[in-house]
Amino acid sequence: MNPERYAQIKKRFVDFADEHIAPRSADRDRTGSFDHKLWQRLSDSGFWRLGVPRDLGGDGGGIWDQVAAFEGLARGANDCGFVLSAAAHAGLMQLLLRHGTVEQQKRLLPGLMSGQVGATASTEASGGSHVAGIKTSAVRDPDGAFLLSGEKSHITNAPVADVVMIVGRVPAAGPKDITLFLVEKGQGGLTFGEHEDLLGLRTSPLGPIALDNVRVTEERLVGGVGEGLDKLYWCLTFDRLIYGIVVASHVERLLHLAADRSLRRQAFGAPLAAHQYIQDKLVRMKLTIEASRALAHVALKALDSGAPSASSLASCVKLLSAEGIVDASMELVQIFGHIGTEKSYGIERHLRDAVAFKIAGGTNEMQKKNIFKHVMREFQGELPEEV
Structure with a gap:
């Protein structure tokens, strides 16, 4: 990572988000709407070209450039929902860059860099975050293509997606059958449901x-049949x-709100900031x-270098940050008191958004399970299958 370049990219997208995304974030939350024009503006800003090689139409940067841009976007946006939609899109792009074929990259990346919306779909109603419980499956047709059928649930960006990576199975391949399929809007048998009405991240x-017998040719597999698990874990990491x-970045924005309130608001003859219980918050x-x-950053370094610790570290990141943002948002509401709970004031939205962080992207419980497994593998060998 080049620290100077990282800081420049971050600053560029702090300014972009502060100007274009933050101003109407509360209105979008109230209506539970995704702003397509705003998404196009983000694409036009060059956000998606940062981590893409020049021969594929990008700016020639790497994964650290994309992460720097996210750090800036989240700091300025005042809209965790929009930023997490961007994160889901980035996951598909990074998967294609790391594991896609040249043909897949040349076909799909230009659109994904210029306004299309991407998604990755593994979660199902019956299995939640449990990959081994996936039921979506494919069989070969007489021409050698795959007919993919199943249902995915609670997929970020699904209602507006143009390109989706579907995690499924090819039962004929035997025990090692997890396979990644690329599908595109408009294919026969592919249906996207309506935008769910959520508590937070609206x-x-x-x-x-x-998916009802969606036809996917072999050229649309990310890797071969049965090679999906490692690539899926990379994407999840x-x-x-x-x-x-x-x-x-988002809590950094909240901290500024909290500090300003603590200095301006008086209690017991002194600013809130003079009281130790507020200082602790x-x-x-x-x-x-x-x-x-x-x-x-430690987890990204491990992922970028191919270190086996990347998955465990990323689960540590997810767990720590999910619990941290809930605590921080609760403290913010407390500091603002009654007006912190008023919908018209805008503070309570941060708490509603924060709650979803403990579920989205793999629940806190799943992160603990993953971390525990890594600990046991390091110190005691493999866990028994039933644990």
């Missing part, structure tokens, strides 16, 4: 995907560490910022 469109970046918010950012 600006991020979430919905189901139904990237997604989870991005959550840490988003939390660090601000200190804990600062800890969330620094710990989430630093650990996310």
